[in-house]
Amino acid sequence: MAKPSRKPSLPLLGEADTQLRSRPRRRRDPAQPNLPLDPMPARVEPCLALLKAKPPKGDDWVFEIKWDGYRLAVHIEPSGVRILTRGGHDWTARFPAILAEARRLPVSTAILDGEAVVLDAQGRSDFGMLQQSLGGRGGKRSSREAIFMAFDLLYFDGHDLTGTELSSRRHLLEGLVPAGGEDAIRLSEEIEADGDQLLSIACEHDLEGIIAKDRNSPYRSGRLGDWVKIKCIQSDGFVIVGYEKSTASFGGIGRLLLAARKGNELVYVGGVGTGFNERSAGELREQMDKLVTGQPAVDTGRKRNAVFIEPKLVAEIEYRAWTHDGKLRHSSYKGLREVQDNAAVYEITTN
Structure with a gap:
């Protein structure tokens, strides 16, 4: 049933039943300053997710899929677009599709936070495929397959949004990068769901996990617990x-x-013999043979046919658990991390 049309409201009347009108505005003085704009930062140190065993509870938390790739910030300015790695290195030329799409976004200035990924046939992010598209660790190849999953907006049309709550930043981001797009810059969509149930579904589909974010939190650099990864x-x-x-x-x-950090030292945590293909193993062997040394960096115990190298390469390793004596169980090699990605090395906590 159609709603009846609203009658126009009556004008406000003065004491003499004459219509009250606002005073005409004075012409703006050209010497009057404009509203100040926030200076655009050259770089924002990223907010990092804190690892937890279980999803947090409560209405303040929203969830996203965890993407497995390279953390990037896309800076859009009138002078051009810059694509920076987590460590602040300029990788603009290495992501031509993301660069071209950033130039098409309807905004004059912005900083988008997100993850560069390559998706497999099932739509899952695959770190190994991303590595290969970039030519392997230390490679200089540009990746035309990589897309950017945007999950935050830190600066928008002259305004710094880092002090604004996440829900407001996401509202602006969704207006800039609509949901359901298939371009090189896509929205990492928020999912309204129970955290435990969402994690179970993610694991059933062989995804890496989920991210939980406090919807009321500002954007704070570092690993402070506003964002949680499971x-x-x-x-x-x-x-x-x-x-x-x-x-x-x-x-x-x-x-x-392999070794992990324990305080200021490296500690041997076992080995990994699966996850390689002919190409990744060949590239890895080439990198390792440049670093061969006669002095092992850690005590690995007796090893047959062992070749020791300087501890300069960081490998991303999947594993299921730890043994009672501190070794990795059911481990698999995923790829080498780039220096520019500020690869974090696992730290063994001392009780």
Whole structure:
């Protein structure tokens, strides 16, 4: 049933039943200053997610899928677009599709926070595929396959949004990058769901996990707990300290020897012998052979056919659990982390 049309409201009347009118505005004095705009920062240190075993509870938390790629910030200015890594390195030329799409966004100035990913046939982010599209660690290739999953807006049309609550930043982001797009810049959509149920669904679909964010929080740099990550499978960075040779394996690599940090030292945490293909193993072997040393960085115990290298390469390793003596269980190699990505090395906490 159609609603009846509203009658026009009556004008306000003065004491003599004459219509009250506002005074005409004076012409603006050209010497009067404009409203101040916030200076656009050259770089914003990213907000990082704190690892938790279970999703948080409560109405203040919203959820997203966890993407497995490279954290990037896309800076849009009248002078051009810059794409910066988590460590502040300029990788604009390495993501031409993201660059072209950023130039088309209807905004004069902005900083978008998100993740560069390559999706597999099932729509899941695959870190190994992203690495290969960039030419492997240390490679200089540009990735035309990579897309940018935008999940935050830090600066918008002359205004710094970092002090604004997440819900307001997301509202503006969704107006700039609409949901459901298939361009090189896409919205990482928020999911209204129970955290435990969403995590279960994510794990069933072989996703890496989920991210929970406090909808009322400002954007704070560092790992302060406003954002929380919950993983289906553990995945962390470990230092490669050597490898065991094998004539039957890709690249002649039987097993990588890995270390984690404990205070200011490195501690041996076992090895990984799966997850390689011919291409990734060949690229890895080439990197390791440049770092061969006669002095092992950590005590790995007795190893047959071991080659030790300087502890300069950080590998992303998936694993299910730890053994009672502090070694990785059911581990699998995912790829090498870039120096520019500020790769974090797993830290063993002392009780």
